[in-house]
Amino acid sequence: MLLGQMVSGLFEAFKLIIEGDPEIYTIIFLSLRVSGIALFIATAAGVPLGAWLGLTGFPGRRLVVALVYTGMGLPPVVVGLVVFMLLSTTGPLGSLGWLFKVPGMILAQSIIALPIVAGLTMSAVGGVNKNVKQQLVALGASPAQVRWATLSEARMGVIAAVLAGFGRIVAEVGAVMLVGGNIQYRTRVLTTAIVLETRKGNFGMALALGIILLIISFFVNAAVLRLHRKELGES
């Protein structure tokens, strides 16, 4: 029964993609747009933050690190709730008018991805061999050049951090559901559409959307793996 549903879901997924169902394409592109922009923001803020935490010592660093690690496990639904309250008409950011709109969803997903990108970048940078840093100084690198080279040495770890952030937000449902409201053609993304179709009893359609989500994740991971293999000089 389950296997049959999965097979029919797979067929339905390909049918929806090949037939060019406009709603499906709207959902796919909105998912990629929201998660893509949120990931860009989280990367732009999280990589420098993680690199800074991994490379420098300062009073209170442990507290900041603890906060980042805690943030890595933030439940998306809690983030959604907080962002909902901030953006609601009585909230401090209500005047922006972002509730039930794409910018609100991007904000929520950026908050979810930021600590993941920052925390894993910090680990990657901190894991670079100390001999390399000492050697860079001995070769005459300035402190800024040492930091840049160390970040470059940790690049595969940084890419993995960004990838982990993408995996987390493209698959989350709680925050986008609360902040976006799952409005057809406007804020409906793959995960919220899956919830809706499941509730309606359209398991085939829900499964098809899930498979599309998996295909997107697969291609993103495959692209990064290809990059990694190229980096390692493998064919």
Added chain:
Amino acid sequence: MSAVYKLEGVKHNYDGRTVIDIGHLEILEGEIFGIIGPSGAGKSTLLRLLNFLEPPRQGVIRYRGTAYSAGNMPSLDVMREITTVLQKPALLSTTVFNNVVYPLRIRHKRPDPQKVALMLQRVGLTKLGHVRASSLSGGEAQRVALARALIFNPRVLLLDEPTANLDPANIAVIERLVREFREETKMTVIVVTHNVFQARRLCDRVMLLHEGACVEVNDARRFFESPKHALSRAFLSGEVIF
């Protein structure tokens, strides 16, 4: 020859344990100076102090006449005259070519392809310029590290057990390169080695370091043929290991 380094009352410690305690030491411009001693004698720490990678807790290190101490470390320009090749070559995860030209790039100098090609040829890596450094053997990696250190003509080259893990053929190549470049550029070479035979082959003068202190500094031939200090004799006869 004038002194490139003069150490005056230099003391250094880690966690309260004294690792360097040198009252007076001069290292001369253009010489190959060997530092030998048992494990834990402070040889690598002394190299770090000479490269100004960390300041001495006490005392003064004069480099080319200018005094440097804990509160007065040299500028980046001065530090860029000195470099170290570590025992384990810490190469960047990129190609051999990019590793060799790294010191030029950080000095904002455009690498001259002919000069780089000649350097790669001299260290026997002509065909490996575009190979990733991570795929090299230990001997090849150490030759890349040496080429990277020599490409910018340092005034002082510090070698920290540069051949510790290498086979005899690679040891011979590295010793030959060090000698050749010293002759050509008149740079000062300071080499830490636990291999007394290497010190004898390579160095003009040798110092025995024991528990952070300078036991004896002497002309290499004299040091090995007629050491003055009883501890030097004991070390050379293999009686002092720690």
